Amino acid sequence: MQQPPQEQVSREEELVDEAGAETFPASDAPGWNPTHAGAPAHRELMPEPGHEVLRAQLRTDVERLSRPVADVEQRRRAREEVVSRAMLGAGRAVVREPVDDALRVRTLESEQLGSMREASCVIFGARYDGDDISGVAALLALCRSLSQARLRRSVRFIAFADAPPVSGSLRYAERLWTGGVGVQAMVSLARVDLARDHEASLLFVGNMRTRRLLHACADVFAIASRIGARALALPSWLPGMRTTDHASFRQHGWPAMMVADGPPWRVRSAGAPDVDRIAAAVPGLVAVAQRLAGGV
Numbered sequence: 001m002q003q004p005p006q007e008q009v010s011r012e013e014e015l016v017d018e019a020g021a022e023t024f025p026a027s028d029a030p031g032w033n034p035t036h037a038g039a040p041a042h043r044e045l046m047p048e049p050g051h052e053v054l055r056a057q058l059r060t061d062v063e064r065l066s067r068p069v070a071d072v073e074q075r076r077r078a079r080e081e082v083v084s085r086a087m088l089g090a091g092r093a094v095v096r097e098p099v100d101d102a103l104r105v106r107t108l109e110s111e112q113l114g115s116m117r118e119a120s121c122v123i124f125g126a127r128y129d130g131d132d133i134s135g136v137a138a139l140l141a142l143c144r145s146l147s148q149a150r151l152r153r154s155v156r157f158i159a160f161a162d163a164p165p166v167s168g169s170l171r172y173a174e175r176l177w178t179g180g181v182g183v184q185a186m187v188s189l190a191r192v193d194l195a196r197d198h199e200a201s202l203l204f205v206g207n208m209r210t211r212r213l214l215h216a217c218a219d220v221f222a223i224a225s226r227i228g229a230r231a232l233a234l235p236s237w238l239p240g241m242r243t244t245d246h247a248s249f250r251q252h253g254w255p256a257m258m259v260a261d262g263p264p265w266r267v268r269s270a271g272a273p274d275v276d277r278i279a280a281a282v283p284g285l286v287a288v289a290q291r292l293a294g295g296v
C-alpha cells in the first residue's frame with residue numbers, strides 16, 4: 001500500500017510540536033470487530049489525584065498484576081481484566097482488539113480525545129503479558145493522571161500482548177497504517193521498575209532520526225520529575241532496537257521511542273518494581289504527554 005500523503009500542517013500544529021516530528025493524516029479506524037469492555041459510566045469531574053492517591057493506586061495495580069498464576073494463559077487473562085478495569089476506572093471506554101485467530105489474546109486500547117480530532121494522535125504503549133509489569137503499571141498511572149488534562153491531539157493508551165508468532169504491537173501498527181490513522185509519536189514504556197539496585201533515572205531511546213524529539217522529551221521529563229532522564233539516540237540495528245514494541249511503529253516511518261531504566265541491550269531478571277520511584281516518574285510522563293499532544 002502506498003504511503004498516504006503528508007497532511008498540511010497548520011500554524012497551530014507547528015506550535016504543538018516544535019521538535020519537528022513528522023505528521024501523517026488521521027482518519028477513523030477501519031471496520032473490524034473487536035470486543036468492547038464497556039463504556040465509561042457517567043461521573044462528575046473530580047480534582048486530579050494527589051501524589052499519595054497516585055502511589056496507592058499504583059501499588060494496587062502492581063500487586064494485582066504481580067499475583068502468581070502458574071498457568072500462562074490464565075495469568076494473561078487475569079492481567080487483561082486488571083488492565084481493562086483500571087482503564088475503565090479512569091473514565092474511558094476500552095476496546096479489546098484480537099491478536100490471534102482464536103480471539104483469545106487481545107490488545108487493549110483506551111483513548112483520550114483531543115480538541116483537534118483530525119490531527120495525528122500520540123500513542124503510549126506497554127506490554128501486559130510479560131514477566132515485567134512495571135511498564136503497564138506506569139501506563140495505567142499515566143492514563144489516570146491525564147484524565148482531566150485538556151489536550152489538542154488525541155492520546156491512545158495501548159496494552160499489548162503477543163500470540164506467537166504474531167506480534168500484538170506489529171498487528172496494531174499495521175491496522176493503523178492500513179486505516180490511514182496518523183501517529184505523531186509513539187512512546188513505548190518498557191522496563192521502568194526503577195529498582196533500588198541501580199540509579200534512579202530513565203532513558204529515552206530511539207534511532208538517529210528521532211534524536212531531537214528524544215532530547216525534547218527527556219528535558220520536559222526532567223523538569224517535572226525528581227527522577228533523572230537522558231536521551232539516547234542509537235542506530236536501529238543495535239541489539240534491542242529491532243525487537244521492542246516501538247520498532248513496530250518506526251518501520252512505518254512514525255517517530256517512536258522507548259522509555260526504560262536501562263539500555264536496550266542490558267538483560268536482567270524481573271524484579272519487584274519500586275512503587276515510590278515509579279510514582280515519582282509519573283509527573284514526568286504526564287509532561288511528556290502534554291508536550292507531544294499539546295496541552296491547553
